[in-house]
Amino acid sequence: MQVPFIDLRYQHESILSDIYQRFDEIFYTSDFVLGAELSAFEEEFRRYIGARFAIGVASGTDALLLTLRALGVGQNDQVVVPAFSFIACADVVIRLGAKPILVDVNPATYAIDPEKLSHSLSARTKAIILVHLYGQSAPIDPILDVAKSYKVPVIEDVAQSCGTMYAGRRIGSFGLAGCFSFYPTKNLGAAGDGGLVITNDEKLAERIRKRRDHGRAQDQLYDEIGYNSRLDCLQAAILRLKLRDLDEMNLERLENARYYKKLLAGLDITIPEVPEDGSHTFNIYTIQTSRRDELREFLTQKGIGTAVYYPVPLHLQPCLRFLGYKEGDFPMSEHLSNSVLSLPIYPGLKRQQIEYVAECIREFFKGK
Ligand SMILES: Cc1ncc(COP(=O)(O)O)c(C=O)c1O
CATH class of the missing domain: 3.90.1150.10 (Aspartate Aminotransferase, domain 1)
Structure with a gap:
């Protein structure tokens, strides 16, 4: 018998004709970038998680990058990152000119060990990236407690754990922001790359929304340097259909x-x-x-x-x-x-x- 490590076909079988129909409609309007389909997905996903704002971006990596950037992370800053995680958690910090401070994990939860966390915090710490690995919720409260006592924001990396609960709520909105990946093999996967930031902080949401679109203040006017990092409408259409399941x-x-x-x-x-x-x-x-x-x-x-x-x-x-x-x-x-x-x-x-x-x-x- 053959058992492949991953087989995504089953997830798409029952929705394939709906996907093609939505694609027909989007091709007809040519509303591909920052269009109605993306807004609809952001609204549905924000409700699903139970948070105030959702901003679709090009990948889970960009979700982390844009969030840290919106927090002002830059030269000489430090960001706490688990030593056992995907490379993106550290590379985004370095790309912003800051230093990842690695912390060991607990082998039962695969998350940052709260006991070791306080030793790694300093006056230069700008954020803690809390990764919910493999689909398992990290023990959020003990980590938030340490973070609060040092007044450091927690960014949840929910790339592998879309839909997971903690204390009766879906994870992603416990910290200042939750960063999701829609890489095809994730629990909610697109047909390509995609990501999203969830937050209850209106100003943070505004900064990320602006910077995912080059820092655009209004048509042809840019008041800061941003990125081209938008979740496109074809992916959003697929994600809307898959979110139902x-x-x-x-x-x-x-x-x-x-x-x-x-x-x-x-x-x-x-x-x-x-x-x-x-x-x-x-x-x-x-x-x-x-x-x-x-x-x-x-x-x-x-x-x-x-x-x-x-x-x-x-x-x-x-x-x-x-x-x-x-x-x-x-x-x-x-x-x-x-x-x-x-x-x-x-x-x-x-x-x-x-x-x-x-x-x-x-x-x-x-x-x-
Ligand atoms: C824990 C974790 N963080 C971040 C990412 C980055 O997401 P993406 O591949 O969408 O950029 C991934 C994706 O594999 C991940 O597993």
Whole structure:
């Protein structure tokens, strides 16, 4: 049996004709950029998250970049970033001339460890990027508590966790801003790149909205240097249609995780908790094992696709070497980089496929 790591077709099957129909209408009006379809999506998404403002941008990376820029992050500033995350969390900080201050993560939540956070804050800290990794909500309150006591804003990176709940609300609006990615494999994925910033802060929203469009104050008049970073209307049309199914798709991910949990019980691996409260939406289903590379190779031979997010923690990435960190600085992040393995989890994954994956994992551990 073949089990690809990702298969997006199922998510699109039932909406494909609706997508083409919306495309027909948009092509007819040629309203491609900053048009009605984008405004409609921003309104629907802001309601879905439960926040006042939504600004569609070109990618999740740009959502982070524009938010930090709108906060005035620049030369000599510092921004706290988890050492175990996607490269974008650090590269946006560097592109603004500031320095990412890395912090180790908690291996159970994959989020910044609140206990370690306060040691990394200084008078130069302009923001904390709180990443909700794999679909799991970070423990927001303890982090907000530390941030508040130092008066530092928290930017939530919700790229992997669209729709996830915390304390009965969808994450993304707990911090000053929430940055979403609509990269195709995300819980809410476009047919290309896309991103969005959620905030309740009107001034921040205004600054981001202006700077996503070159800093335009009015037609042909620009009062600051901005970017060309707009979520286009074709992507917005797809996202509107997919947003309707998002909770159902997330539930399927949760059910798949539940099934894995049942089938993988008792093995010498760490499997993710499957909470009842929606605080995990399993964009990525990640186990931990000290025999990660061997297991991955075994599963590949069995026709099962897997992935490793992330095999190299940020402080050991070649492009960040100049920051001066060294091996041993963030033990948990290094440990995770050597032990995490992600299994197929997408909506549309069949029960027999999950059973086959679990069977092969059992066979691997039985053999040695
Ligand atoms: C945690 C995290 N942050 C930021 C991003 C950047 O999003 P994008 O690829 O849309 O630029 C990603 C995307 O993979 C991500 O996983």
